[in-house]
Amino acid sequence: DAGITQSPRHKVTETGTPVTLRCHQTENHRYMYWYRQDPGHGLRLIHYSYGVKDTDKGEVSDGYSVSRSKTEDFLLTLESATSSQTSVYFCAIREDTEAFFGQGTRLTVV
Amino acid sequence: GEDVEQSLFLSVREGDSSVINCTYTDSSSTYLYWYKQEPGAGLQLLTYIFSNMDMKQDQRLTVLLNKKDKHLSLRIADTQTGDSAIYFCAGSGSARQLTFGSGTQLTVLP
Numbered sequence: 001d002a003g004i005t006q007s008p009r010h011k012v013t014e015t016g017t018p019v020t021l022r023c024h025q026t027e028n029h030r031y032m033y034w035y036r037q038d039p040g041h042g043l044r045l046i047h048y049s050y051g052v053k054d055t056d057k058g059e060v061s062d063g064y065s066v067s068r069s070k071t072e073d074f075l076l077t078l079e080s081a082t083s084s085q086t087s088v089y090f091c092a093i094r095e096d097t098e099a100f101f102g103q104g105t106r107l108t109v110v
Numbered sequence: 111g112e113d114v115e116q117s118l119f120l121s122v123r124e125g126d127s128s129v130i131n132c133t134y135t136d137s138s139s140t141y142l143y144w145y146k147q148e149p150g151a152g153l154q155l156l157t158y159i160f161s162n163m164d165m166k167q168d169q170r171l172t173v174l175l176n177k178k179d180k181h182l183s184l185r186i187a188d189t190q191t192g193d194s195a196i197y198f199c200a201g202s203g204s205a206r207q208l209t210f211g212s213g214t215q216l217t218v219l220p
Binding site for chain 2: 031033035040041042043044045048050058090092094097098099100101102103104
C-alpha cells in the first residue's frame with residue numbers, strides 16, 4: 001500500500017456541513033493527489049500537491065479545497081457538503097514512474 | 111487535456127485470454143498504466159509501459175502500445191476467477207497526475 005493511510009474510511013454527513021478527509025503517507029513523496037470515483041466516470045482528479053504549501057486544481061475542484069502543511073499529510077476539505085459530493089475519494093502518491101493509491105474513503109452526504 | 115476511453119464490460123471463460131482495450135488522446139503521455147480494482151478496494155498498479163516501447167510482458171500480463179493509433183491493450187493469459195475486477199487504463203499528464211478511463215468490468219465465467 002506504499003504507506004498511504006486515508007481517514008476516515010467511511011463517513012456520513014449532512015448537507016451543508018464541512019468535512020475534512022485526511023491522507024497520510026510515510027514515504028516522504030513530493031507528489032500527492034486527491035481523486036473521486038463515481039460510476040461511469042472512472043477516477044477524476046480533484047486537487048494535487050507538488051510540495052509543502054504547493055497545490056493546484058484538478059479537473060473537478062469546485063467545492064473542494066486542500067492543504068498541505070507537512071510533507072506527509074494532504075487534507076481535502078468540503079467546505080459545505082452537497083449530495084453531488086457523495087462519492088468514494090482516493091488519495092494517491094507518486095513515486096518516480098509509479099503511482100500508488102490509498103484504500104479510499106466512502107463519503108455519503110444526506 | 112487527456113481523454114481516455116475504455117469499453118465498459120468484458121466477459122471471458124476461465125482459462126481463456128482476456129484483452130482489454132483503451133484509447134487515449136494525449137500523445138505526450140510519457141507513461142501509460144493499467145490498474146486493477148477489486149470490489150471495495152483501492153487501485154492496485156498492475157503494470158505500466160513507457161511511451162517509447164511497443165510491448166511489455168510481465169508473467170501473465172502483456173501490454174501492447176500502438177502510438178500511431180493511440181491504442182493501449184492489456185492481455186491477461188489463462189484468465190482465472192480471481193482476475194474478475196474493474197481494470198483502468200491511465201495516462202500521465204503534466205504535474206505527473208494520471209488521467210483515467212472509465213474502467214472495464216472483467217467477468218470471468220467458470
